């Protein structure tokens with residue numbers, strides 16, 4: 137048979153099996169629906185029963201409905217591309233089909249094996265050197281229930297039986313060449329062995345994944361989360377898995393991968409959303425972010441919460457048995473200092489503050505008596521304290537003099553340069569104080585991403601108020617995506633934390649994340665060469681502290697760049713040639729023949745050159761086109777390309793481009809990207825490695841392009 141006919145015959149053969157699978161899926165769906173209806177019937181019947189029976193029946197109903205709904209949800213989520221692989225072995229007669237979930241037929245025989253099950257491991261692990269008894273590995277590409285294509289790998293050429301047909305070559309290359317959508321896709325059908333080793337690594341301890349751009353670090357980390365939940369649900373499922381990404385744009389980009397794999401028990405959060413009740417998107421200028429992220433801020437914040445809050449009353453005046461007792465500003469401040477010196481979080485020691493005030497009032501009464509040559513008996517002193525302490529006016533004073541401290545308020549107080557200078561003392565320079573206080577004072581854009589880690593630090597420093605006015609710890613209803621979702625009541629309850637783009641976490645952000653993983657195991661993903669954090673040693677130390685007592689640390693390095701064409705990656709690699717260690721950069725596996733273009737354009741011409749290049753790329757690729765510029769330039773670029781009105785076109789700032797991917801990219805003015813980060817060329821390197829097929833750089837000079 138000629139190749140197309142052979143292929144068609146093999147597709148038809150696999151279609152027969154896929155039809156069986158979907159027929160079985162239909163049956164399972166139907167029985168889940170029946171179970172749900174039966175559950176509702178029980179509930180209806182229960183209304184006529186005695187109360188205790190009713191309760192147990194309602195429970196049974198809830199369980200039935202819950203399980204039925206879960207089954208239906210999983211079956212629906214996995215519908216697309218349910219079966220994607222097949223293994224033919226030397227020994228057992230029957231092939232194994234690998235898919236997104238395990239399905240058995242009515243006789244309890246497997247018609248599909250879940251990709252995460254041990255039996256599926258050879259699909260990813262077998263190689264020609266170590267075939268694990270697999271003769272042929274076949275990738276089956278489907279659209280819904282229809283088989284579109286098959287692609288084979290022969291792992292034991294000498295063992296191929298006469299009647300076994302081999303078609304195609306390289307499912308991976310075919311997958312990589314396909315156009316990308318605006319959301320990341322799962323890679324279950326083409327996970328490579330070096331990636332699978334990471335995905336299936338033990339769950340305990342800290343698993344570090346490093347590798348250059350496009351090596352699949354994010355994809356692997358997400359598949360690992362799905363794998364761990366499948367294999368260790370008992371240990372990890374209850375408290376949940378938290379995935380932290382650099383930005384909201386990024387979490388939205390990866391948001392479809394896990395549900396596509398049937399995993400909904402994972403919380404995705406951007407660094408600006410880690411603290412409930414706050415959502416920050418804007419990024420501070422590099423110099424400001426560097427101060428806010430450094431560990432020196434701990435000291436500054438510790439002092440800030442011990443400073444006198446603004447606008448507190450400066451005099452306490454009470455009358456006891458006709459005698460006026462007054463505490464003036466200095467006396468009040470002495471009381472405050474004494475209470476704070478005794479330790480504890482300000483919001484937790486308010487009772488102590490009240491007691492100290494009353495003691496001070498009693499001292500005033502005693503002093504007055506002594507001045508008159510009299511003495512106050514211990515019983516009278518105790519009586520004075522009790523009586524004044526019960527007065528409403530005293531409590532009214534206390535509430536304003538020792539107010540409940542809220543992290544957002546304390547941070548905004550630091551917009552006052554004098555107050556910040558007091559808190560900073562010698563910890564920050566006067567220039568740093570000026571920069572920082574201006575940033576805290578400017579609330580026009582709300583909190584920045586770096587502020588969130590400071591707010592979280594303050595949350596711990598001030599302590600939880602006994603009665604909460606507006607809680608930082610309970611989710612606000614309008615938090616859209618997270619609303620109503622399961623999450624631990626206490627921050628330290630997550631059982632597994634995945635940190636993506638970890639090279640960019642500041643030490644203060646590591647502290648924030650560390651608080652949520654006190655008892656967790658970790659998967660940490662990063663690439664030092666893409667780092668935009670200046671002091672890597674400080675960040676490393678903070679990371680190690682966040683991991684706490686977990687001594688098991690395993691490290692994997694991924695070395696193949698699956699995203700960029702080799703032509704595009706060669707250009708990007710030139711930019712960081714000096715900053716990267718030998719062997720640190722990955723190898724791009726795909727040549728497309730399309731060289732990246734660097735066009736010389738004056739800054740004044742960008743206005744027309746950007747939309748022209750974007751339009752050209754929209755015509756030349758099937759998928760998405762990203763226009764990447766310095767953060768400050770984004771609003772202008774958005775305006776310039778607005779007339780193109782194509783939903784495949786996205787404009788993104790350099791920092792937000794981390795982790796993202798487009799089929800084609802227009803990179804605007806590299807010089808400006810270098811200038812906006814303390815690690816300059818690394819940020820440019822990140823931006824240059826976002827395109828899979830085409831790259832056009834518009835530059836007013838070529839100083840950024842090392843020879």
Ligand SMILES: Nc1ncnc2c1ncn2[C@@H]1O[C@H](COP(=O)(O)OP(=O)(O)OP(=O)(O)O)[C@@H](O)[C@H]1O
Nearest residue numbers: 323326327328349350351352353354355698699795
């Ligand atoms: N085994 C694979 N099969 C198919 N596609 C893959 C495979 N591994 C990675 N890819 C694809 O390569 C691209 C890059 O993957 P990913 O974003 O996970 O890389 P990364 O290492 O996190 O990159 P960066 O550090 O640049 O953000 C994605 O489109 C991903 O789907």
